[in-house]
Amino acid sequence: MLRRSAIVCIRVIAAIATAIGIYYFCVLPYRGNLLLIDVGLRTASAEKSNPIRTINLAHENLRDLSIAQRGCRFDPNWYLLYGANCELLGRWTEAADTYTRALRIDDRPEIYVDRGMVMLHLGRVSEAEADLTRAARFDPAVVNDLDGDLRARVAAAAGIH
Numbered sequence: 001m002l003r004r005s006a007i008v009c010i011r012v013i014a015a016i017a018t019a020i021g022i023y024y025f026c027v028l029p030y031r032g033n034l035l036l037i038d039v040g041l042r043t044a045s046a047e048k049s050n051p052i053r054t055i056n057l058a059h060e061n062l063r064d065l066s067i068a069q070r071g072c073r074f075d076p077n078w079y080l081l082y083g084a085n086c087e088l089l090g091r092w093t094e095a096a097d098t099y100t101r102a103l104r105i106d107d108r109p110e111i112y113v114d115r116g117m118v119m120l121h122l123g124r125v126s127e128a129e130a131d132l133t134r135a136a137r138f139d140p141a142v143v144n145d146l147d148g149d150l151r152a153r154v155a156a157a158a159g160i161h
Contacts, residue, residue, distance in 0.1 A: 032071030032078070035064050039081050046088055058088040076106040083114060092122050109138035113145075125150075133157040 039061045046057035065082050072078035079102030086095035099115035102108075116131030129150065136142040136158035143155045155161070 028071030029075075030071070032068035032075070035068040036072060036075070036077055036081060039064050039068075039085075040077075043081055043084050043088075046085075054088055058085040061085045062089075074105060076102045076108060076111065079105070080111065080114065083118070087118065092118055096122065109135040109142065112138070113142055120150075129153055129157070136160060 042057050042061050046054045046061070049057065061081065062085050065078060065085070068078065079098050083095040083098035083102070086092070086098060096115055096118045099111055099118065102111045103115070112131045112135035116128045116135065119125075119128035119131060132142060132146065132150070132154045136154055140158065140160045143151055143158070143160055146154055
């Protein structure tokens with residue numbers, strides 16, 4: 001009788017552990033990804049809106065991203081969206097930090113471009129140049145979006161002629 005109770009207890013514990021695992025490794029990321037889709041659409045809309053609507057949408061997006069964070073902490077898109085919404089609110093240092101955290105997860109050129117542009121806005125030109133050069137090595141078309149002296153320096157540093 002005791003042995004049968006132990007087997008039942010182990011099975012119950014295994015079922016509970018499985019349910020918890022499914023929640024943390026399947027349900028949370030799925031919900032987070034659904035929120036990322038919504039936030040991505042709202043971010044694109046906010047970038048084209050009037051200033052008051054932009055601020056309201058950016059705050060709403062940051063609230064939703066906070067909810068999605070637990071399920072998306074290893075998804076670079078979460079960081080890109082969070083950083084973009086920080087930029088919309090003029091929270092430049094927070095945006096730079098967010099992009100830096102994204103680069104710890106994935107080495108994508110668009111993250112370097114975003115961080116480089118934020119660094120320019122913060123007046124940290126040498127750091128911006130380094131990020132934009134790195135992005136241009138991935139994708140030479142990056143230099144087409146730059147102006148003047150910065151464009152020439154980034155192109156030279158990236159070996160683009």
